[in-house]
Amino acid sequence: xxxVVKILKKPVTSTFIAILIGFIVAxxxxxxxxxxxxDAFGALFKGVFSKPKYISNTIIKSTPIILxxxxxxxxxxxxxxxxxxxxxxxxxxxxxxxxGIKLNLPAIVQVPVIILAGVIAGALYGGIVGLLKARFGxxxxxxxxxxxxxxxxLSNFIVGLDAFHQPNSTGTYIINKSGFTTLxxxxxxxxxxxxxxxxxxxxxxxxxxxxxxIGIIVAIIAAIAIWALLYKSSKxxxxxxxxxxxxxxxxxGINVNKNVIQAMLVAGAIAGLAGALAITGVAPHKISTMAxxxxxxxNGMSVALIAGSSPIGCIFAGLLFSGLLYxxxxxxxxxxxxxxxxxxxMGTIVFFVALTKIVPALADRLLKRGETNVK
Numbered sequence: 451x452x453x454v455v456k457i458l459k460k461p462v463t464s465t466f467i468a469i470l471i472g473f474i475v476a477x478x479x480x481x482x483x484x485x486x487x488x489d490a491f492g493a494l495f496k497g498v499f500s501k502p503k504y505i506s507n508t509i510i511k512s513t514p515i516i517l518x519x520x521x522x523x524x525x526x527x528x529x530x531x532x533x534x535x536x537x538x539x540x541x542x543x544x545x546x547x548x549x550g551i552k553l554n555l556p557a558i559v560q561v562p563v564i565i566l567a568g569v570i571a572g573a574l575y576g577g578i579v580g581l582l583k584a585r586f587g588x589x590x591x592x593x594x595x596x597x598x599x600x601x602x603x604l605s606n607f608i609v610g611l612d613a614f615h616q617p618n619s620t621g622t623y624i625i626n627k628s629g630f631t632t633l634x635x636x637x638x639x640x641x642x643x644x645x646x647x648x649x650x651x652x653x654x655x656x657x658x659x660x661x662x663x664i665g666i667i668v669a670i671i672a673a674i675a676i677w678a679l680l681y682k683s684s685k686x687x688x689x690x691x692x693x694x695x696x697x698x699x700x701x702x703g704i705n706v707n708k709n710v711i712q713a714m715l716v717a718g719a720i721a722g723l724a725g726a727l728a729i730t731g732v733a734p735h736k737i738s739t740m741a742x743x744x745x746x747x748x749n750g751m752s753v754a755l756i757a758g759s760s761p762i763g764c765i766f767a768g769l770l771f772s773g774l775l776y777x778x779x780x781x782x783x784x785x786x787x788x789x790x791x792x793x794x795x796m797g798t799i800v801f802f803v804a805l806t807k808i809v810p811a812l813a814d815r816l817l818k819r820g821e822t823n824v825k
Contacts, residue, residue, distance in 0.1 A: 465756060465803055469770070472799035476791055485787045494792070497780025498773045502652040506660040508776045509769070510732065513665035514539065516768030517672060517724035518750025519757060521576075521717045524676055525590075526759040528713035529693030534579055534594025535721040536747025537601035538572040542725025544605050545571035547737045550625025550729060551614060560628040565726045572722015573715045575601070580714030584707035590714070598747070602740055609739050621738035631730040632663045663731030670765060672720060677761040679716075689713055721747060749775075752800045771796065 477487035498508050518535040525532035532538075546568040553560060575597060582588040608614055614622040627635070637643040638657045647654035656662055680686040691699040692709045700706045724746065729735055753771050757763030778792030 462758075465758065468756075468799050468802035471802050472795045475798045476795035479794060480787060480791060483787070483791075485785055489785050490781050490787050490791070493780045493784035494774075494777040496784075497777035502655045503659045504776070506656045506662050508772050509666050510661055510663065511776055512768045512772030513663075513669050513731070514724040514728050514746040515749045515753050515771055516666075516669040516764055517727070518721050518747045519753025519764040519768050519771075520669075520673055520676055520750075520761055521720040521724070521747075522751050522754035523757060523759040523761060523764055524680070524720065525713060525717040526754060527680055527693055528689040528709065529696065530580075530583070530590050530710065530713055530717070532576070532579075532594065532714070532717045532721075533591050533751065534576065534597050534747070535717070535750050536743050536745070537594065537598035538575045538718040538721035539725040539728075539747045539750075540598075540601040540605050541575045542568035542572040542722030543729050543737050544601075544608055544725075545722070546629075546726040546729040547622055547625060548608070548614065550629040550735070551623050554626040554628055557628045557630075560626065561631055561730060564625070564629045564730055565723065568722045568726025568729070569719045570722070572725065573719035576714040576716075576718015576721065577711060579718075580711035583714070584710045598743070602743060605737055606739050609737060616736075619738075621734065622736045624735045625729060629730050630663075630735065631665070631727065632661055632732075633657070661732045663727070665727045665731045668723070668727060669768075672723065673761045673765050676716075676720070680761065685712075721750070724750075752796065755800050756803050758803075 473491070477491070480487045480490050498504055518539055521535045521538065522532050546564045549567040550560075550564045553563060555563065578597065579590050579593045582593050583590050609620070609622055616623045634643065634657065638647060643657075647657055678686075680690060688699070688704050689709055689712070691702070691704055692706050692713075696706045699709075728746075729737070749771060753764055753767045756770065757767040774792055774796055778789050781787050781792060782789045
């Protein structure tokens with residue numbers, strides 16, 4: 451009994467239970483709507499795992515939401531709700547696109563410069579939220595939401611400028627190829643590359659049919675770096691102390707306002723990194739006019755919640771979320787079930803993850819009942 455209770459009290463257990471409930475709810479709704487849940491879930495998993503290119507696309511699509519999830523998770527750990535990851539992501543794509551179009555340096559210089567531009571843009575945009583919170587006490591949720599919309603319309607404004615707008619299109623020019631971070635971009639399209647790839651069907655499918663890039667590697671490194679910052683450094687201790695109790699932290703001599711600004715700078719930088727990698731790594735390597743948000747930042751919020759604000763957990767939560775999003779398309783095409791079923795499933799998962807404290811409470815009650823029965 452004690453072993454079961456100990457397992458139930460672990461945060462990861464609550465997450466797995468939430469995921470299971472999400473699938474159960476989706477199965478019930480599918481059944482009520484007249485669809486076979488087994489066929490639907492079969493199509494979902496086939497849409498992710500049946501072909502190498504599906505697996506590759508799932509990983510590629512997970513990169514931005516892992517990073518925006520990491521941005522939100524980091525802010526959570528410091529006591530802030532970074533609902534502005536969407537806007538920070540967008541300004542990261544803007545900065546990366548502008549620099550990628552205007553500069554045409556050797557790849558070894560061009561790529562870091564473009565990514566750095568996105569990181570700095572995201573950091574400054576997040577820093578505005580932190581500054582307004584620290585200086586004037588304006589809640590970060592309010593300023594973040596407003597800045598999200600400003601970022602969207604700023605992006606559309608940049609797209610419309612003559613210096614960047616590609617004629618007869620709804621987007622900007624493509625960034626210079628020296629800024630691409632797709633793996634072996636030149637080699638895989640060369641005669642030698644095609645000859646080698648033709649001998650390996652699975653590798654050919656990944657390299658030639660998907661925009662496989664360095665993004666996931668950077669995302670994993672970023673997650674590890676943020677984990678180390680939070681738990682293996684004195685600055686991380688300060689940030690978490692402010693997040694746990696700002697009054698106690700202030701009493702201990704920690705500059706709360708300074709840490710609030712620094713936390714939002716870092717959170718914004720991570721989201722800006724996601725935006726920059728989206729431009730350098732995935733076609734069409736440009737920004738286009740947006741009628742609505744692309745939801746990379748908002749999906750990152752769900753990833754952070756599923757991960758329990760764990761930096762490392764964001765990697766796995768991002769892959770799960772990406773798999774559901776990408777595989778969900780196959781559900782509609784294979785059996786005709788609406789893709790909204792997947793959105794309901796993801797919403798259910800997030801909802802029950804938000805109720806993670808219920809499982810440990812039930813575990814305590816189960817333990818007490820077991821002890822009472824023994825007596």
